[in-house]
Every structure is written in structure tokens, then in C-alpha cells.
Amino acid sequence: MSHVLKEIIKNLSVDCAIFGFEKSFLEILLIKRKRNPEKGRWALPGGFIKKEELVDQAAKRVLEETTGITNLYLEDVAFFDAPERFPLWRVFTFGYFALVSPENYPVHIGIDTTDVKWFKLNELPDLPFDHKYIIDTALEKLRNRVRYRPIGFELLPAKFTLPQLQHLYESILDKKLDKRNFRKKLMAMNLLQKLEEKETNNIKRAAYLYRFDKKNYNKLKKQGLIFEL
Amino acid sequence: MSHVLKEIIKNLSVDCAIFGFEKSFLEILLIKRKRNPEKGRWALPGGFIKKEELVDQAAKRVLEETTGITNLYLEDVAFFDAPERFPLWRVFTFGYFALVSPENYPVHIGIDTTDVKWFKLNELPDLPFDHKYIIDTALEKLRNRVRYRPIGFELLPAKFTLPQLQHLYESILDKKLDKRNFRKKLMAMNLLQKLEEKETNNIKRAAYLYRFDKKNYNKLKKQGLIFEL
DNA sequence: AGTTAATTGTGTATTTTATACACTTTTTAC
DNA sequence: GTAAAAAGTGTATAAAATACACAATTAACT
Numbered sequence: 007m008s009h010v011l012k013e014i015i016k017n018l019s020v021d022c023a024i025f026g027f028e029k030s031f032l033e034i035l036l037i038k039r040k041r042n043p044e045k046g047r048w049a050l051p052g053g054f055i056k057k058e059e060l061v062d063q064a065a066k067r068v069l070e071e072t073t074g075i076t077n078l079y080l081e082d083v084a085f086f087d088a089p090e091r092f093p094l095w096r097v098f099t100f101g102y103f104a105l106v107s108p109e110n111y112p113v114h115i116g117i118d119t120t121d122v123k124w125f126k127l128n129e130l131p132d133l134p135f136d137h138k139y140i141i142d143t144a145l146e147k148l149r150n151r152v153r154y155r156p157i158g159f160e161l162l163p164a165k166f167t168l169p170q171l172q173h174l175y176e177s178i179l180d181k182k183l184d185k186r187n188f189r190k191k192l193m194a195m196n197l198l199q200k201l202e203e204k205e206t207n208n209i210k211r212a213a214y215l216y217r218f219d220k221k222n223y224n225k226l227k228k229q230g231l232i233f234e235l
Numbered sequence: 236m237s238h239v240l241k242e243i244i245k246n247l248s249v250d251c252a253i254f255g256f257e258k259s260f261l262e263i264l265l266i267k268r269k270r271n272p273e274k275g276r277w278a279l280p281g282g283f284i285k286k287e288e289l290v291d292q293a294a295k296r297v298l299e300e301t302t303g304i305t306n307l308y309l310e311d312v313a314f315f316d317a318p319e320r321f322p323l324w325r326v327f328t329f330g331y332f333a334l335v336s337p338e339n340y341p342v343h344i345g346i347d348t349t350d351v352k353w354f355k356l357n358e359l360p361d362l363p364f365d366h367k368y369i370i371d372t373a374l375e376k377l378r379n380r381v382r383y384r385p386i387g388f389e390l391l392p393a394k395f396t397l398p399q400l401q402h403l404y405e406s407i408l409d410k411k412l413d414k415r416n417f418r419k420k421l422m423a424m425n426l427l428q429k430l431e432e433k434e435t436n437n438i439k440r441a442a443y444l445y446r447f448d449k450k451n452y453n454k455l456k457k458q459g460l461i462f463e464l
Numbered sequence: 465a466g467t468t469a470a471t472t473g474t475g476t477a478t479t480t481t482a483t484a485c486a487c488t489t490t491t492t493a494c
Numbered sequence: 495g496t497a498a499a500a501a502g503t504g505t506a507t508a509a510a511a512t513a514c515a516c517a518a519t520t521a522a523c524t
Contacts, residue, residue, distance in 0.1 A: 017246070
């Protein structure tokens, strides 16, 4: 690797808001900072952009370096430019987000990091910089998305129940949905396969498991009817 | 003005795609560059961000300095980060856009500029850097907007005809609309006032003039049903 | 074993919104 | 005065979103 490739751009960074859907709850991935400023605090995975790097690439690299997550499609959310957002000098940051099934993306502790953990969205610790604001902005984007795209289907756990899925949508949209209408719309998309199995370890009545129907999804995608998250 | 306020950030700029709607056509405002690189060519109004400045402010300032347009609400489109987009060194740029009625925003030749002119979108000159791509991206954003917001109502000329307005929508969406359905939807919004006057200087049958009903617009806006462009 | 409580699962009727579609009126140019 | 171009106008149909209630399953409790 050449010297140039290692050089960073000191006034540009990326921060990643990785949302996870686990057991009906919407979560977010945070890292514990190894260095100052804000050493020891939980924060979004982030880092500086390098001299010859595209911002998208920087986001992927930074996420991998800090959390071990690789091969994830990250989407641009917005830029954050408040002059005092970083205390030492002025840093503009690009916010990125993704929605994943945590079981598909095992994490490990990376560089500049002393811990990595999923937090339920309503149990967030106090975050440094403008990271809470970045998360809120990313959530806002997720909410807009979910209205007109079958979001997150590729990112679900292999098997899931409809109540879980509805719970995910309700978490994202922050409102109750009608069970029958939700299912009707889902079924109309023709993207789910009902399995014979039911969930285990449940209290009360067990729900049927479904899996995502990749074949149909790819067919629709070819026709341009569905877009990648 | 302090020294710091004048200092620029050499690797960050803004470029403004200002769309105008004049006599049924969608146009864009370009400036002729006074300096190298690309001296003498038509390009988007743009310039570097200053050390203590928000990006939104930079966009407003740059637009005013180069074209004389003041007091215009500009909206962020996207960032552009291709390493070779600026030939001399690496510059990230933030694209901004607005949709205006040119008659409400008279232009004059500003700094670093030898000319300012509105160009019809289908009669664009060859543009330097990635400016054509920035315009296409801004148009894409405009197209998405127009679907679920009564775009541009505040920005129309004081008096306009429905065929003109329909033409605007058709230009943005790049497709024909049904006259009756278009009017039905418009009228349902309750945002237009029909005037007694008709347009002049016309060939064939003259169309009635309408004006934008600000009172109703503000009422709806207070209820959160309408958002600023 | 029977009862209670929690959760899953299922269909229809109504309202709202979007779409398709054709002729008359006005005005200018010839 | 007639031909040509554009403005103006309403209804019927299809599609999509919404509102709504009860029976089935299972675990926990007595």
C-alpha cells in the first residue's frame, strides 16, 4: 500500500448508523472509543476519509475496521457540518446507514475500539458529538424508505414470523399497524414463503415461520420493480 | 470581517443547480467562468466553502456572489466525490438546487463571472467538470419531489395559466399528463385562485390566469400538510 | 382437568384515490 | 367563413387503502 493511500483527509469523516432487527426489536450497533476525544464512550462507528478514497468506500472500510462487518451495502444519509460538532477542529461528516439481521453480521472488536455492542433503540446510552442527531436523521430516512420499498427483505433472518416482521415495521414507523392489512399488503408482494414449521421457545400460541423468496425477488428486481435498500 | 471568515476550505465546494420555469419551459441558470480552470466556459454557479461557514450558507453566498440572486431557499441534493472531478486537486462538492420563477429573481454578473444566462434544459451547452451529472441528479430529486408535494407553488410567476403549469410538471416528469386529471388534482388542493383576466399575446384561444392562494397554503402548512420545497 | 389470558390467524365492506376517455368553445390565420 | 390550434369541462371504472371482529392455539394457573 502506497503512502498516499494511507493519508487521511483531516476535515472529512464518515459515521455509520447500522440498524439491526433482532427478536422484534430495532437495534443499533455502537462501538466503545479507544482514543480521545470521548475515549471510553459508546459512539457510532466512524473515521476519517482517506486521500484517494470515495466516501462510500470510506464508510465500508471504517465499518469493517471498527466492527469487523464486511460486505455490507451502506447508503448515504446526509452530511453533518455544524462547526462545533467535533471539538478539536472542524470535521464534516457523512452519515451512512444500513439495516441488517445481526445474526448474519457477526461483529468483533476492531481498531480504535475497545468494545462493540448492539443497543436497543430505546435503551441508547448517552452519545458524544452529534451522534444522536445522526441516528435520528438516519431513522427518518428509514421511515421514508419503508413506505414505498419492501425494505430489509434481504436482510431478515433466514426464518421469521409475520408478527416479528410487523413489529419491525412498527418500530421503524413508530406506530401501530393493522394486522390484517399489513399481511394483505405483504402477501400481495408475493415475496414470502410460508413454512411448515412454527417458532419455538414461545409463550402462548406459536406463529408460523416464513422465509424470504429470493427467486421472486430477483425476478421483480430484473423488471425494475424493486430497488436495493 | 475577520481574516478567518475569509479563509476558504480548499477541498470543499458547493455547486448550485437553479431551475427556472419561464413560458412553459424548464431552464437552468449558468455562469460563464472568469478564471481557470475551464475559464470562458458555461458552468454551474459554484465556489469554495469558507472555514467557519455552514454548507447551506456557502451555497447561498456563492449563488449571490456569482449571479446576484439573493434570499433564495436552496436545498441539498447530494455530494459529488469523484477523485478526478476537479482537475487541479481533490475537491468534494455539495450540489444544491432550487426552482424559481426567473422574473422574481433578476440576475447580474458577479465575481469570478463574465456572464449569467438562463438555458433551456434541452439546449444546454457542453459543461465542464461533472456539472452535467450534478444537473441530472438534481433533476432526479426534483422528479421525486413533485410526486408528493405541491412543488414550486411559491415560486411561480404571480399569474400563470394552467396549461403553463401542466407544462412545467410535464417538463419535470418528462411525460405527458392528462389535462382533466391534472386539473382535478390541482383543484382538490385548493391552492389556486382563478382570475377574471386571460393571458394576452397568445396565438389561438387565451387561457385564464390563476394566482397562487397564499392564505390557504399557509393554513395547510400550519397543519403540517405541506412542506417547504 | 378446566379456566384464564395472551397471542395468532383470517375476510369483507367501504372509502379514497388514480385512471381512462371525447367533445364543445374560443380565437387566429387564411 | 372556414380551417386549425389550443382551452376547457365531467363521468365511469379500476385500483388501493382503510376499518373492523371473532375464532383458534397454547401456556400458566388453579
